Each structure stands twice: as C-alpha cells, then as structure tokens.
Amino acid sequence: MFSLESRVALITGAASGIGAATARAFAEAGASVALAWYPPDGHDIRPVVAAATSAGARVITAEVDVRSSADLGRLAEKALSDLGSLDIVVANAGIARRELQPEAVTAEQWNLIQDVNVGGVFRAFQCAMPHMRGQGWGRLLATTSVSGPMQAWIEHTSYAASKAALVGVIQSLAVELGPSGITVNGVAPGVVTSPQSLDPVNSLGPAGVAAQAAGTPARRVGTPEDIAAAFTYLASDEAGFVTGHVIVADGGRWLAGSD
Numbered sequence: 001m002f003s004l005e006s007r008v009a010l011i012t013g014a015a016s017g018i019g020a021a022t023a024r025a026f027a028e029a030g031a032s033v034a035l036a037w038y039p040p041d042g043h044d045i046r047p048v049v050a051a052a053t054s055a056g057a058r059v060i061t062a063e064v065d066v067r068s069s070a071d072l073g074r075l076a077e078k079a080l081s082d083l084g085s086l087d088i089v090v091a092n093a094g095i096a097r098r099e100l101q102p103e104a105v106t107a108e109q110w111n112l113i114q115d116v117n118v119g120g121v122f123r124a125f126q127c128a129m130p131h132m133r134g135q136g137w138g139r140l141l142a143t144t145s146v147s148g149p150m151q152a153w154i155e156h157t158s159y160a161a162s163k164a165a166l167v168g169v170i171q172s173l174a175v176e177l178g179p180s181g182i183t184v185n186g187v188a189p190g191v192v193t194s195p196q197s198l199d200p201v202n203s204l205g206p207a208g209v210a211a212q213a214a215g216t217p218a219r220r221v222g223t224p225e226d227i228a229a230a231f232t233y234l235a236s237d238e239a240g241f242v243t244g245h246v247i248v249a250d251g252g253r254w255l256a257g258s259d
Contacts, residue, residue: 002236005030008085009235010075012036012066012124013093015043017194018143021224022090023048025232027057031088034079036064036072036124038093043195058083066093066120069127076127088139088235089128091121096159098202110158117162122169125184129177138182139235140173142166143227144246146188146254163188167246174244183243187230190250192222218251 009026013019014035020043023033033052037045045061052059060082062075079086094117099105125140132138147153148163166186174184191212197203204212213220230247233239248254 002232002238003030004088004232004235007031007087007235008034008079008083009088009090010034010036010079010086010124010128011090011092012064012072012120013038013143014048014061015041015045017196018189018192018224018227019090019092020048021228022092022231024051024055025225025228026088026090026235027052027055027059029232029236030056031235032058032083033060034075034083034086035059035061036066036075036093037061038065039063041195064093066091066123067115069123072123072127076131080131085135086128086131087135087137088141089124090141090143090231090235091124092143093120093124094143094162094196096156096196096199096202098155099157100155102157105158113158113162114165117159118165118169121166125169125173129182132182133177133180136181138177138180139239140177140182140184141231141234142170142186144170144186144188146190146248146250149188149246150248150254170246171244178243183234183240185234185239185243186246187227187234188246188248188250189222189227190216190248190253192224192227194224212253215256216251216253217256220251222249222251 015037064071144166145163148160
C-alpha cells in the first residue's frame, strides 16, 4: 500500500520541516527525489540527502528560489535527465510574516507572500505539467494551511490570503488536468512543530506551539511526519480517484474551535 516505487518526486522547501519529512517518507516508499532548497533560510540539505540516500533513493538537489520559473525549470529538467521522469511535485515552500497593523502592510510585503506562497506553488506545478500530460499520470500536491481557508490568523492577513488562494489553484487545476491523468490535491496542516511555527518573530514560537496541544482533541501538536504521511497517500496509486481536495491534518483543532 502507498508504494512510490519507480516514481520521481520534486519537493520544494526540502531542507527542513514538512519538506524534509516528505523527502524521507517518499524515499522510504521507493521514490527518487529532486530536492529544492533555499540556502538563505539557513537550513542544511545534507542531512535530508543522507537520510533519503540511506533509504535507497536516488537524490539530486538544487538551490531554488520558487519565485524563479527558471530555477524550478532547471531542477525539473535535471530530474528528467538524471532520474528519468517527473511524476510527483510537492510544492511545499512557503513563508509567514507577522503584520502588526494590516493598514501598514506595504505592496512589497504583500507581494512577497503571494509570490512565494501562491506563485511558487503554481510555478512548481507548471514545470511538471508538460511531462505529466505526456505520460498520462501525475500528482501535483501543495502544502496549504487551516489558516486562511478555514480560520483566521490574526497579524497574518497576507499569509492567510495566500493559503486560501491555493485552494482555488488546487480545485481549478484538478478539473483542468484530470482528463490527462493528473490529480491535484493539498494538505492543510494545523499547528506543526517546524522551524516556521517555532519562529517567535513571525509565528507562534516554542511557547505558543506548546500551548496549542491542550485545545487540540488529539492532545498534541502535529509533526512534520504527520503531514508527510498524508502526502505519501496522495502521491500513491491508491489516491488515484481523489482530486481537488485538501486533507486537513490538525488533530481536530479546527472542529473544536480555536482562539
């Protein structure tokens, strides 16, 4: 079940958090992986490469700014030439920035969030579409969020807007690409322990993350591996009749209400 044997996956934001966990999970499921990472974030891709390689995966990496179609295109071409295919894209890279006063958000600040979180997903998908159409099979997957599509996140209007927009991208592409054998889905994490959520400046910080467990029916916060497991299912043959959907992985937090 949920084997990715002989598949090739391109994963953005692969050096940490959900991206790193997904790279490891896909490698363990039999996939080869093309890992996109962004050195200015300060994370090291080498442990992820080592873990994927130890699982038996073929691995390539590239420094990628998801605002650049050229960067993403080069990695897609390298996946095709070095790994032989491009079957799955996990567009995971994203950023959050705290906005203390929405009226003070500049056009530059707004556009940065949209360009990375929405544009970066769409560009990653675009670079794979021609090959997927040609082979009649593909999985386009994105990391969304419960913030935006389902609930508010104060001081993060730009982020919430970007994640809500991704639902429209997923649903529209699912209908458009379905006849070509391509499914398009997302995973919406709740609070997950990751470098982004642990950032005390732009997100919850360690204390804020820990405090979320009490109000979550699962009585814990999520792990990157929880989200990677959902992506592994959506990337598999078993999920071939699931498209245009967003799996909420938040331990029941949204259903129970949030503060």
